[in-house]
Amino acid sequence: MTTATVVGAGIAGLAVAVGLHRAGWSVRVLEQEAEVRTSGTAVLLHGATVRELRSLGFGPGIDARSAPLTGLRLRTRRGLPLTPSLPAAGSVMIERSDLIGLLRDSLPDTALALGRPLAVHDLPGVCVEADLVVGADGVHSALRRQLFGPAYRATATGTTVWRGTAEVTTSGLTEYWGWRRRFGISSRPGGGANWYATATLPPTRPASAGPQLEELRRLFGHWNGEVAATVRRITEGSILRHEIHHLARRLPLYYKGNVALIGDAAHAMTPDLGRGANEAILDAMSLVRNLGTHDSMDRALAAYDTSRRRVTQRIATGSAAVHTVLHGRPRPQVAAAGLDHARW
Template identity: 35%
Template sequence: MDAHEAIVIGGGIGGLAAALALHRQGIPVTVHERASSLEPVGAGLALAPNALRSLDRLGVGERLRGLATPHPAIGLRHPSGRWLARTDTASFEAFFGDTIAAVARAEVIAALVDALPAGAVRTDSPAALVTPGSTTEPAVVRTPDGERSATLVVAADGIRSATRGLLFPRHPGPRYSGFTTWRTIVTPARRPEAVGEIWGRGRLVGAFLLADGRVYVYGAALTPARERAADGDEKAELLRRYGTWCAPVPQLLALAEPERVLRHDVWDLADPLPAYHRGRVALLGDAAHAMCPFQGQGACQAIEDAVVLASPLTPDTDPAATLPAYTAARLPRTTAIVTGSRRVGDLVALHTPATTFLRTTALTLAGLLPARTLLGRSAATYNWQPPALDATA
């Protein structure tokens, strides 16, 4: 077969991370994104230590750490403002050897794109898998320029992945989690002192500091699928749901620009796929393991995928031979995190006075445990170490 060329379908964080990982391994790669822009509006992202180590392999970790604003403490509160659990960031960093970097999604995308060769990312360029290929035949992808052959196709085409449907037509696909989410970025006159998450009856809201005085605000609540604010004003809907909660929530929401409030229902792949590859195609990120956002690991796991997928490849390696190992490495880990995220969602979903009282009591008691005990519960997720790429070996 001719020299290796990779095609990435989807220009989100996972697709761009995969493209950069492949580029660092010396493999020519093109990203096809159907949208006209890569700039997400109003969205933030928490990069946990496992993702930051992976971004170090891609050469952009320090850039993104430099954009993060230090938080004196992170924790969980009741809507009244009472702290249920709180951890200072110094203890977190000492335990895990790194921080959680809260940054705008646009900044992550810019860091990845800037590290790629000019012309590697094509917007307004929808691509679709025609055939997945085999050990002896290339995969074929239909692009605006016609059909193209590739020795590797990375399907990072999201939770509604057409590629996944083609590879595994009998899989039931994503299920509605019961939650909808809102996200926006605001710029208050004064930065809030209390940040983190607040849990109420069947809903939560969170706030994290970003660079340049901005604050990322997000909410999640139990709602029927596809329900939207009656007048289309999602800012008003946020104020209706959270306007009486403790400061700084009402003050931050009052600053939101209605047109910059994103609302999306949460669907996840509760049923694991049988594999994350077929032929010469690898599924990555939400296309492979869409998860609820309650552990903040969706994008982090996509970045991990990218490094694991690319690490065994060189210009002389046949990708078809390495894909079974990619599935073997990624499927058990991501399945466990999908399950864990759904379980946290089950706790958030509690909404009767009795069940929320019991949850608050349990969280308060847990908050009295030593910091090492609390942090240790996240060790399996955050302590993950990425394999080396040639550029970082």
């Protein structure tokens, strides 16, 4: 039986593990955490991603646990529209915990090796023992560093992101843009709202690692009514915070030898286009499909690289460009669009 070792039990790793398992592979998923992590807010799945999950038999599960996205709106911090409401045909919102649960429950318990830290010196042995190794170990991928060197480590953008849930009523997804700040609110499948906020803070006032609610109120509590109302309903214990990192230097290949990289390990991008989880799932399905249609590992991995590297790197470049417009220094096109500092 053909064997695969998957490093990382996030969305990317579990998706590829399920696909390989259902294709008849013997799969082992190594996860350094003691349990599969399900923390986080809802995930936006685009139509193409939903179709891929349906092809794996997850249609009923997705339908039962998700809610259609009714539209996407961009507004200034004062509530003025930046664009007309954008259609979101086929897109759904699903809680990260529900998506992870659907994937994890489709694998036998014996496939998961939890609490299994993977040191760099372990990697050559892993590569020899399995027919295929899939690096799905995230933004700070050890496999990526092992294969391509420290020049391809993820770098910080200088932007902080906060996320959480709040008991407010909303519909669709609305992003409010301000000067080096953004606040997004979306409906939750089970009621209430998910929210996220990003800000680039001056070096003299970095975000602390301690309580975050006071900082959120200072940054966003004076924005328009929906944002201010949401901030008032946030509780300290519900806030998740981290710094945004991305892969600024693009990989020359998404594979080497019998090792393939997928998801953030291959193309960690800023969250500005909401594509991270989607591209991870599409990577996983492309890899499984190519392994099933080519008669050698090298041809399959080369075909996977051809199908996914350029498209994901274009998306990552576009996402970084949006991040720069919103969080970087003012540029002529920003002022020309009426998004200057004074109005925001």
